[in-house]
Amino acid sequence: MTILVDQNTKVLCQGMTGWAGTYHTNRMIQYGTNIVAGVTPGKGGKSHIDVPVFNTVTEAMAATGANASCVFVPPPNAAAAIIEDIEAEMPLVVVVTERISALDMVRVREALKGSKTRMVGPNSQGVLAPDVCQIGVMATDRARRGSIGVVSRSASLTSEVVAQLTAAGLGQSTTIGIGGDAVHGMGFAECLGLFFADPQTDAVVMIGEIGGNEEQEAARYLRESGLIKPVVALIAGQYAPPQRRMGHAGTLTLLGRGDAGNKIADLEAAGVMIAPSAHLVGATMRDVLAKRAA
Amino acid sequence: MELHEFQAKGLLSRYALECPQGHVAATPEEAERAATSLGSSNLFVKAQIHAGSRFKAGGVRKVRSPAEAKAAARELLGQKLVTQQTGPGGQTVRSVLVEAGVEGGQELYLAMIVDGSSGALMVMGGDGGTDVEERTGNGLPSLKALLLGTSGEMHPGEIADFCKALGLSGAAAENCVGVIRNMHRAFIELDASLIEINPLLVTAGGGLVVADAKVMLDDNAMFRHPDLAALRDQSDVDAVELKAQQHQINFVQLTGDVGIVANGAGLGLATLDLVRAAGGVPANFMDIRTTAKSLDIAQGISLVLDNPRAKVLLINVYGGGMQPCDTIVEGLGIAVRRKGKSLPIVLRLTGNNEELARLRLISFNLQAVECGDMWQAATRAVAIAAGRG
Numbered sequence: 001m002t003i004l005v006d007q008n009t010k011v012l013c014q015g016m017t018g019w020a021g022t023y024h025t026n027r028m029i030q031y032g033t034n035i036v037a038g039v040t041p042g043k044g045g046k047s048h049i050d051v052p053v054f055n056t057v058t059e060a061m062a063a064t065g066a067n068a069s070c071v072f073v074p075p076p077n078a079a080a081a082i083i084e085d086i087e088a089e090m091p092l093v094v095v096v097t098e099r100i101s102a103l104d105m106v107r108v109r110e111a112l113k114g115s116k117t118r119m120v121g122p123n124s125q126g127v128l129a130p131d132v133c134q135i136g137v138m139a140t141d142r143a144r145r146g147s148i149g150v151v152s153r154s155a156s157l158t159s160e161v162v163a164q165l166t167a168a169g170l171g172q173s174t175t176i177g178i179g180g181d182a183v184h185g186m187g188f189a190e191c192l193g194l195f196f197a198d199p200q201t202d203a204v205v206m207i208g209e210i211g212g213n214e215e216q217e218a219a220r221y222l223r224e225s226g227l228i229k230p231v232v233a234l235i236a237g238q239y240a241p242p243q244r245r246m247g248h249a250g251t252l253t254l255l256g257r258g259d260a261g262n263k264i265a266d267l268e269a270a271g272v273m274i275a276p277s278a279h280l281v282g283a284t285m286r287d288v289l290a291k292r293a294a
Numbered sequence: 295m296e297l298h299e300f301q302a303k304g305l306l307s308r309y310a311l312e313c314p315q316g317h318v319a320a321t322p323e324e325a326e327r328a329a330t331s332l333g334s335s336n337l338f339v340k341a342q343i344h345a346g347s348r349f350k351a352g353g354v355r356k357v358r359s360p361a362e363a364k365a366a367a368r369e370l371l372g373q374k375l376v377t378q379q380t381g382p383g384g385q386t387v388r389s390v391l392v393e394a395g396v397e398g399g400q401e402l403y404l405a406m407i408v409d410g411s412s413g414a415l416m417v418m419g420g421d422g423g424t425d426v427e428e429r430t431g432n433g434l435p436s437l438k439a440l441l442l443g444t445s446g447e448m449h450p451g452e453i454a455d456f457c458k459a460l461g462l463s464g465a466a467a468e469n470c471v472g473v474i475r476n477m478h479r480a481f482i483e484l485d486a487s488l489i490e491i492n493p494l495l496v497t498a499g500g501g502l503v504v505a506d507a508k509v510m511l512d513d514n515a516m517f518r519h520p521d522l523a524a525l526r527d528q529s530d531v532d533a534v535e536l537k538a539q540q541h542q543i544n545f546v547q548l549t550g551d552v553g554i555v556a557n558g559a560g561l562g563l564a565t566l567d568l569v570r571a572a573g574g575v576p577a578n579f580m581d582i583r584t585t586a587k588s589l590d591i592a593q594g595i596s597l598v599l600d601n602p603r604a605k606v607l608l609i610n611v612y613g614g615g616m617q618p619c620d621t622i623v624e625g626l627g628i629a630v631r632r633k634g635k636s637l638p639i640v641l642r643l644t645g646n647n648e649e650l651a652r653l654r655l656i657s658f659n660l661q662a663v664e665c666g667d668m669w670q671a672a673t674r675a676v677a678i679a680a681g682r683g
Contacts, residue, residue, distance in 0.1 A: 106408060139645050152560075159612045212410045241548065
């Protein structure tokens, strides 16, 4: 099984008619994702890359039964597009858009409270269930169907780790990019919970980095829930200079929050195996599973 | 976007936050005139740089007369001020703030940020002073925190309770509620990412005065604030990092000799870690954004080739859905051709279009040591930088 998406997932793309939306929607269709609609205000009634376009999310859901949205809308209008999904009770929203303002995301988080929507991202590569469904912009060439869950703050390291897992003979159940921004939707803890509940997922890789305290929260969650399945973690940026934004907005350490050492200590205390180096995540997972089987 | 103290106070004053009287000065003479107009014998001359810890570094001078203000300004202006937060290179002082001193008792710390985990605004408060960052570094609960929504407090009376918990009472506690409400309005209306007041002085009558303030604005919201764009002062931003930004590349100068090219922030951070683990020191951090085209990438790689300290180019690429390997190699080829020079190249290439990228290496006639994984590449690059290659 997979989490968040499955063979019944029907995807609509907001911002599909733009350059990036067109390119990536085509990639998703080629991968086998069931793309049922595009939404671009003012272009309703047309068709783009053989996909029907609607003016609003509500219309598109009613006409096509879409149950997931992939958002490519540029930053100034992205929050409004997400809030439209939440109001239409879209079950899953995956936000690829990068550089949405932090206060806009606070407004989105307020709208998410008590809603029926789960949001992944923003600044996310998306959700991939190998051979089943791709929502997002990630590399898919090394991904293989299997039983390792991957949850990550970094798109590039997800590709890297997926390649290592596949090379170690370990396929993936689902990979989730929770996004590189400080204010985002689903976090590590929530994803860990879904993977723990999924009968087809045997173990989880968690890819964190400096900044924020999301990894500490995951550690707290694991201490409370217990380590139901093995978790291997990689924390990138141990040698990054403090007070600098290292590519992802979420890496900026404001007021001393979020250095790598604290994250590693907290996760280790919760029973998580820390990969000793970025190139050893696949091997570490293989060893952990071998020890468990023995 | 970081603001100078005088800019921060100018903005906060619009929101009824009381700041000491002061004037910004770019020359010693202007500083003297500013001190004369303030007409006080209790004055401060404060270096305006984008970094804190100025007091400990001698960037804040207490003076008693216009003549002393002029002398202090002459010492500070044009100097490179090195504080705990500037890095070893320091920042050049291009202006000073001449400000009237305020008599105060208790010193408070107040800060507002966007809290990622709760997805809300967070106001933090506690005792003021110069070591707040050290005290909060390990997440120690020495600061009190309160979450706020975009429309203010989530339950009535929370802000008042928060102010009492800071040890305030009477008029000071009431005024502090007003200060937090005004900070909150400023934060929302300005699209701030940080408003930090340290110290907030409590005067004898319970008044609250913003003695020092730091404000950062959200770059991603500047499309809503064309009027605030003029506050941007990039004179202290590294010219190389600025140029990289213009080409869709996140770049941070570091002190070592291993030049790094990576696509993706996480992969870039991991590459830094691997180089350090292999005993080397990175010359830079690089994250080629997925929106960068081969000409942008060429500009970014040229910045590393131009770094006189860099002895090797470590290229760590995972070709993704948006940016295949051959785009990066094309950028490399263009950069080397334009510069007419190169560094030893250690290459780790995998993912989308990696075979095509190898053909591009040949067509550009690039000599590169290709390694099968990131660790081999890092150790090889470090060896070459150390003259053991």
